[in-house]
Amino acid sequence: MRIAILGAGSLGTVAGAYIAAGGQEVELIDVYQAHVDALNQSGAKIVGTTDFQAKVKAVTPDNMSDVYDLVLLLTKQLHNDSVLRDLLPFLHDQSVVLSLQNGIPEEKVASIVGRERVIAGSVEFGATFMEPGVSKLTTEYRHFKKYAFQIGELDGSTTQRLQQIQAILNLVGGTHISDNLVGTKWSKLLINNAFSGLSAALNTTFGGVLDHEISLISAAHIADETIKVGHANGVQFAAMNGFDPASLELNREEDISPSTQKLLQLMKASRLLKASMLQDLEKKRKTEIDCINGVIPRLAAGKDILTPYNDLVVQLVKQAEETQSVPEFEVNIQRFAELNRRG
Numbered sequence: 185m186r187i188a189i190l191g192a193g194s195l196g197t198v199a200g201a202y203i204a205a206g207g208q209e210v211e212l213i214d215v216y217q218a219h220v221d222a223l224n225q226s227g228a229k230i231v232g233t234t235d236f237q238a239k240v241k242a243v244t245p246d247n248m249s250d251v252y253d254l255v256l257l258l259t260k261q262l263h264n265d266s267v268l269r270d271l272l273p274f275l276h277d278q279s280v281v282l283s284l285q286n287g288i289p290e291e292k293v294a295s296i297v298g299r300e301r302v303i304a305g306s307v308e309f310g311a312t313f314m315e316p317g318v319s320k321l322t323t324e325y326r327h328f329k330k331y332a333f334q335i336g337e338l339d340g341s342t343t344q345r346l347q348q349i350q351a352i353l354n355l356v357g358g359t360h361i362s363d364n365l366v367g368t369k370w371s372k373l374l375i376n377n378a379f380s381g382l383s384a385a386l387n388t389t390f391g392g393v394l395d396h397e398i399s400l401i402s403a404a405h406i407a408d409e410t411i412k413v414g415h416a417n418g419v420q421f422a423a424m425n426g427f428d429p430a431s432l433e434l435n436r437e438e439d440i441s442p443s444t445q446k447l448l449q450l451m452k453a454s455r456l457l458k459a460s461m462l463q464d465l466e467k468k469r470k471t472e473i474d475c476i477n478g479v480i481p482r483l484a485a486g487k488d489i490l491t492p493y494n495d496l497v498v499q500l501v502k503q504a505e506e507t508q509s510v511p512e513f514e515v516n517i518q519r520f521a522e523l524n525r526r527g
Contacts, residue, residue, distance in 0.1 A: 187352070188213055188252040190271065191259035192223070192242060194311035194460070195284070197319035199256060199356050201228035205238040206355035211252075212242040220244055222317030232311070232320035232456070233328070251276045254349060257283050257293065258307075261475040264289060268296040275301065280345060282335065286376050286460075287475040288369045290338065303346060304365050305335035306372040308425070309357065310390075310457035322456040331425050332357025334372075336365035367422035371429045373479065374410045374421070377494060378403040379451065381477040384461035385500040386520075387511040391455030394448055402520040404443040405493040406477070408434040413480050416487040424450075461501065468508045473501040492523055 187203065189196040192212035200212040200223075212228070214220055223242035230236040245267075251274050259267050268281075275281070275297065283293045283304045294302045308331045309323040321328060333353050337346055340363045353359035362368040379390045382403055386393065393399045411433040414421060421430040427450055432443050461471040480494040496519055504511050 185209065185253045185348070185352070186250070187211070187254045187256070188248070188274075189256045189258060190267065191257065192219070193258065194313040194319045195307055195309075196256070196258045197223070197228050197313075197317075198230055198309070198311050198321060199258075199353075200240050200242075201230055201236060201238040201319075202356040203352060204228070204240045205236075206352075208352060208355070210240070211248075212240055213245055213248060214242065215244060216316070217244060219316040222315075226317050229318045230311075230321055231314065231318060232322055233325040234321050245270060248274055250274070251279065253279055254352070255279065255281045257281055257285060259285070260472050261285050261287060261289050261292075262470060262472060264292055264296070268293060272297065280349065282349060284333070285475075286380070286472055287373060287479060288366075289475065290365075290369070294338070299338065303335060303337060303349065304369060305333050306362075306368050308332055308334065308372075310454055312458045313463065322454065322458065324453040327453040328357050330358040331360070333359040334362045334368045334422075335359060336362035336368060338365060340365060362422055364420060364422045367420045370410075370414045370419045371422050371424050373476070374407050374414075374429050374432075375424075375451075376476050377410050377480065377497070378406040378447070379454070379457075380459040380461055381473060381494070381497040381501065382406060383459045384465060384471065384473070385497045385504075385511055386513050386516050387462060387465075388513055389455065390451055390457040390459075392513070394451060394455065396517065398517055398521045398524060400444050400447065401440055401524055402493055403447055404432065404434070404440055405523075406497065407432040407443070407447070409484075409489070409491045409494050410480055412489050413484045413487065413491065416489060417483055462510075465501070465504050465510050470505055471501055473498055473505075477501075493520070496520065496523060 187210040192214040
């Protein structure tokens with residue numbers, strides 16, 4: 185099988201290293217020429233909670249050739265129109281595009297490459313780009329090897345091609361097949377909203393969100409808003425590593441501490457993770473905030489559901505984008521403190 189990793193940034197470098205080490209024919213594709221050069225010259229080096237290096241082949245998009253049987257899509261949703269249309273000449277009738285992007289982009293991906301080609305997935309580990317050729321695994325290693333991906337067909341069926349892809353991704357880490365793909369993607373969206381978006385708005389790691397009372401309470405409210413909007417749109421949230429995300433939903437009179445305790449337990453293996461959106465802000469790049477926290481107020485429209493915490497995250501991240509600055513924790517945490525006081 186000829187495999188491409190389209191968008192070989194922090195996560196793609198990790199996946200590419202382990203797939204290549206497993207003996208598969210895989211090409212890492214990225215626009216960053218210095219990164220491509222380093223991968224070809226020195227291999228993919230993974231640091232952080234592990235120390236691993238593998239020889240890989242990398243190219244820029246303009247040097248793609250032939251066709252791919254499997255494409256792991258890890259580019260940002262912002263560029264889907266151009267990226268996917270440029271990919272079409274390199275797909276054959278039976279090619280599979282595995283969408284591993286944040287958010288819920290599958291319908292958009294299917295509209296361009298064809299629904300029959302799309303399998304969706306969720307990345308369950310975190311990584312940070314360190315320098316060309318080097319990615320830092322930020323998820324605890326044993327957890328990473330047990331829970332790395334969830335994948336599923338759009339119709340929830342278990343197919344032979346799904347099992348073949350599972351075997352390939354198992355070279356990276358534990359890969360689990362989901363029969364509730366929509367629920368799987370929404371469960372991942374919940375985590376991204378509560379931690380990726382919030383940590384970007386506050387300029388901290390996931391651990392920084394967990395360690396501050398105001399941000400932890402805010403994360404619980406963001407999760408609650410996501411669940412309520414998901415339920416209003418017919419979503420049944422899928423279990424994550426044996427945990428039911430829907431159990432984080434709050435009732436008006438309910439004490440929030442059980443929810444925050446669940447988040448502390450659920451996210452302890454990801455304390456070191458630095459959100460890619462925060463990395464984008466540091467590099468003065470546009471983020472995917474509209475595809476993450478921005479999904480919630482958009483889908484809440486007409487449902488009589490308020491989403492003040494997700495709204496604030498979007499506002500603060502967009503403000504940082506516009507000013508090309510990095511948020512100040514002590515300043516922005518007070519904005520969430522005000523929301524908490526309002527109840």
